[in-house]
Amino acid sequence: MALEHAILVSLAERSASGYDLARRFDASIGQFWKASHQQIYKTLSRMESAGQVSVEVVAQDGRPDKKVYAITRAGHAELAGWLATPTAPEVYRSELAVKLRALHLADRDVVVADVRARREHHRERLAYYEASRERYYPDAEHLAPEDRGGYIVLRGGVLIEEAGLAWCDEILAQLEAER
Amino acid sequence: MALEHAILVSLAERSASGYDLARRFDASIGQFWKASHQQIYKTLSRMESAGQVSVEVVAQDGRPDKKVYAITRAGHAELAGWLATPTAPEVYRSELAVKLRALHLADRDVVVADVRARREHHRERLAYYEASRERYYPDAEHLAPEDRGGYIVLRGGVLIEEAGLAWCDEILAQLEAER
DNA sequence: AGAACCATGTAATGCGTTACATGATTTC
DNA sequence: GAAATCATGTAACGCATTACATGGTTCT
Numbered sequence: 001m002a003l004e005h006a007i008l009v010s011l012a013e014r015s016a017s018g019y020d021l022a023r024r025f026d027a028s029i030g031q032f033w034k035a036s037h038q039q040i041y042k043t044l045s046r047m048e049s050a051g052q053v054s055v056e057v058v059a060q061d062g063r064p065d066k067k068v069y070a071i072t073r074a075g076h077a078e079l080a081g082w083l084a085t086p087t088a089p090e091v092y093r094s095e096l097a098v099k100l101r102a103l104h105l106a107d108r109d110v111v112v113a114d115v116r117a118r119r120e121h122h123r124e125r126l127a128y129y130e131a132s133r134e135r136y137y138p139d140a141e142h143l144a145p146e147d148r149g150g151y152i153v154l155r156g157g158v159l160i161e162e163a164g165l166a167w168c169d170e171i172l173a174q175l176e177a178e179r
Numbered sequence: 180m181a182l183e184h185a186i187l188v189s190l191a192e193r194s195a196s197g198y199d200l201a202r203r204f205d206a207s208i209g210q211f212w213k214a215s216h217q218q219i220y221k222t223l224s225r226m227e228s229a230g231q232v233s234v235e236v237v238a239q240d241g242r243p244d245k246k247v248y249a250i251t252r253a254g255h256a257e258l259a260g261w262l263a264t265p266t267a268p269e270v271y272r273s274e275l276a277v278k279l280r281a282l283h284l285a286d287r288d289v290v291v292a293d294v295r296a297r298r299e300h301h302r303e304r305l306a307y308y309e310a311s312r313e314r315y316y317p318d319a320e321h322l323a324p325e326d327r328g329g330y331i332v333l334r335g336g337v338l339i340e341e342a343g344l345a346w347c348d349e350i351l352a353q354l355e356a357e358r
Numbered sequence: 359a360g361a362a363c364c365a366t367g368t369a370a371t372g373c374g375t376t377a378c379a380t381g382a383t384t385t386c
Numbered sequence: 387g388a389a390a391t392c393a394t395g396t397a398a399c400g401c402a403t404t405a406c407a408t409g410g411t412t413c414t
Contacts, residue, residue: 002274003373009281019393032276039374041395062383064393083285087275087293089300095181096266097211097335102188103328106262114266121268149282152353156276156346163342167335174331182401198365218402220367241411243365363412373402384391 003043004052006033008071008079011053015070018044028150031129031157044069052078100171112175119168126161129154182222183231185212187250187258190232194249197223207329210308210336223248231257279350291354298347305340308333 010016010024021044022037024030035043044067047053052075056068071079096118103111137143137151189195189203200223201216203209214222223246226232231254234246250258275297282290316322316330 001372002277005274006277009277009284012281012284017393018395029277029280032271032273034270034272036375037393038376038395043373045395060392063391064382066393079281079284083278083281084289086296087278089297090273090275091213092211092339093213094211094269094335095184096269097332098181098185098188098208099262099266100331100335101208101328102191102258102262103331104325105188105191105258110263117265118268146283148353149280152279152282152350153276155349156273156279159342159346159349160271160339163338167338170334170338171331174327180400196365197367215403216365217367217404222401224367239364242363243410245365359414361412361414364410366408368405368407370405371403373400375400376398378397379395380393382392384389386387386389 003033003035003039004047005079005082006035007040007043007047008052008075008082011069011071012076012079015068017066017068019066021069028153031153047075050074108175112172115168115171115175119165119172122161122164122168126158126165129157129161133158182212182214182218183226184258184261185214186219186222186226187231187254187261190248190250191255191258194247196245196247198245200248207332210332226254229253287354291351294347294350294354298344298351301340301343301347305337305344308336308340312337 006025006029007021010021010029016024018037018041021040022035025033025035025040044053048055048069051072053069054072056070057065058068059065096114099106099111099114133151133154137147137154140151143151185204185208186200189200189208195203197216197220200219201214204212204214204219223232227234227248231251232248233251234248236244237247238244275293278285278290278293312330312333316326316333319330322330
C-alpha cells in the first residue's frame with residue numbers, strides 16, 4: 001500500500017486537495033510514483049476513514065469547491081512507521097525489454113523506430129530533470145536539510161534516464177551495424 | 180496484458196510447463212518481468228481457452244504429471260501483432276525514492292542502512308549479469324542472430340544496475356559528508 | 359528427520375487502468 | 387466556438403499479491 005505513503009509524504013510537506021496531489025504526482029514525486037486522479041480520490045477517502053488525514057471543504061469563487069486534506073497525528077505516526085521499515089528491492093518491469101528479447105521474431109524497422117522513440121523520451125526527461133536540478137538546487141554543496149531528499153531523488157532520475165539513453169544508443173548501434 | 184506476451188515470447192523459444200516458465204521468469208526474462216506461479220497458471224489456462232497455446236499432459240515417473248504448453252499458430256499471430264505495436268514509455272516505481280524524498284522526516288541511520296542494503300543488492304545483481312554475459316555471450320562482436328535479443332537485454336540489466344549502484348554511492352557520500 | 363525440489367492449483371483481497379459522468383470558468 | 391483548467395467522483399474490469407492446499411521425491 002505505497003500510494004498511501006506517497007500521499008502522506010506529499011501532505012507532510014503541504015496540505016492539498018486531491019486535484020493538487022494529482023498534479024504534484026505528475027511532477028516531483030511522480031518521477032518515481034505515478035497515480036491517476038481516480039486512484040488518489042479513492043485512496044484519500046479511505047485514508048480519511050482510517051484517520052490518517054483530515055478534510056476541510058473550502059468554497060471558492062468562480063471555481064468549484066475543493067476538499068483540502070491535511071495529515072493528522074495518526075498519519076504522521078503511520079508515515080514514521082513506514083519510514084523505519086526496510087524497503088524491499090524494486091522489481092523492474094520493461095515491456096520494451098521483453099520485446100527486445102524476441103528481436104529475431106520482429107520486424108527490424110519497427111524495433112528501430114520503437115527504440116528511437118524511447119531514446120527521444122529519455123532525452124526529454126533527462127533535459128527536464130537537469131533543468132529542474134539547476135533551477136531548484138543550483139548549489140549541491142550547500143543544501144538546506146529539507147531540500148536534500150528532493151535533490152537526491154532528482155539525481156536518481158538523472159542517473160536512470162542516462163542509463164536508459166545509453167542503452168538505446170547501444171541497441172541502435174548494434175542494429176545498424178548489422179546490415 | 181503483458182504477462183501473456185512475455186509467456187508467448189518464452190514459449191516461442193521452447194515449449195514448457197507452468198512450472199518451467201515460473202523458473203525461467205526468475206532468470207532470463209525475469210530480469211525485466213517477474214511473475215508468480217499462481218499468476219502464470221491462471222494466465223496459461225486463459226491463453227489455452229483463447230487458443231494461443233496448446234497443452235499436452237506428460238506423465239513422468241517419480242514426479243507429478245506436468246502440462247507442457249506450446250505456442251499455436253494463433254499465438255504466433257498474437258505475438259507478431261504485439262511486436263509490431265509501439266511500446267508505451269515505462270513508468271518507474273520506486274518506494275525507496277519516495278522514502279528518500281521524506282529524508283528530513285526519517286531517522287538517518289535507518290535510511291543509511293536501507294541504502295546500504297540496496298547497494299548490496301545492486302552489486303549482487305550486477306555481478307550475476309556480468310557473469311552471465313561473459314558465459315553466454317563471450318564474443319559480443321559476433322553474435323548469432325537469435326542471440327542478439329538476449330545479449331541486449333542483459334546489457335540493459337547491467338546498465339540499470341550500474342546506475343542504481345552509482346545512485347546509492349552518491350546518496351551514501353552525501354549522508355556521510357553531512358555530519 | 360527436515361529441507362528443498364517438482365508440480366499444480368483455489369480464494370480472497372487489493373492495486374491500477376479505462377471508461378463514463380458532470381459542470382463552471384478561463385483562454386485562444 | 388472550442389479547448390483547456392479546475393474539481394470531484396462512480397463503475398467495471400483486469401492485473402498482482404498473499405494465503406491456503408496437496409503430495410510425492412530427493413538430498414543433506
